[in-house]
Amino acid sequence: MAEKISWIPLESNPDVLNKYIHNLGVSEEWQFADVFGLEDELLLMVPRPVAAVVLLYPITEKSEATRIGEYKTDSGLYFVKQTIRNACGTIAIVHALANNEKNITFKDDKYFTKFLKNTANMTADERAEFLQADQDMGLAHDDTAQEGQTKAPPSDSKVNTHFVSFVCKDGGLYQLNGRDEAPVYHGPTSQDTLLEDAAKVVKEFMARDPEELNFTLMALSKA
Secondary structure (H helix, E strand, C coil), X not given: CXXXXXXXXXXXXXXXXXXXXXXXXXXCCEEEEECCCCCHHHXXXXXXXXXXXXXXXXXXXXXXXXXXXXXXXXXXXXXXXXXXXXXXXXXXXXXXXXXXXXCCXXXXXXXXXXXXXXXXXXCHHHHHHHHHHCHHHHHHHHHHHCCCCCCCCCCCCCCCEEEEEEEEECCEEEEECCCCCCCEEEEXXXXXXXXXXXXXXXXXXXXXXXXXXXCEEEEEEEC
């Protein structure tokens, strides 16, 4: 494995992530949107269909002490380990996009199509090594990290929040986290109920450390 490097942390902001995925080659009909609450009436406000859900949550002693769900090494999902410090935003985006090839159109002349082709048959560790050496993905990440509403922190900053993605695969709800050993299974779901079922898991995340409020939820939807 190559020497560990650091990237600038991404801001949890739909405008930032939308610029990122569109520059990578995602059709502009697909966009991230804020999920403003976990109540049913607020979830119904999110455009449909939802291809993936991205959560930013605080890393605390309590959250680290309790794992929710079960590892599934045979899920058939595209999974990549995180070996780059502060790259969890990009890892979450890769997980959200790569596991929705049947739903989302990628432009052939943009880089993400090439990235998927190059890494399709790799293991999670091999994909991590490829990403770490991939200058095109690294530059795309850094360009996006400079686009937030707040000044981007240095790449060697130690952040206490983390991005993960939720997707539907073969009728199952999976959490994809580059810090995990494998995708995590959370029970049955469907493309129609993905957001609602992911919201139930997010409530479990929040219950681990009720005093923490720094949670952000976004849905990748067809606008």
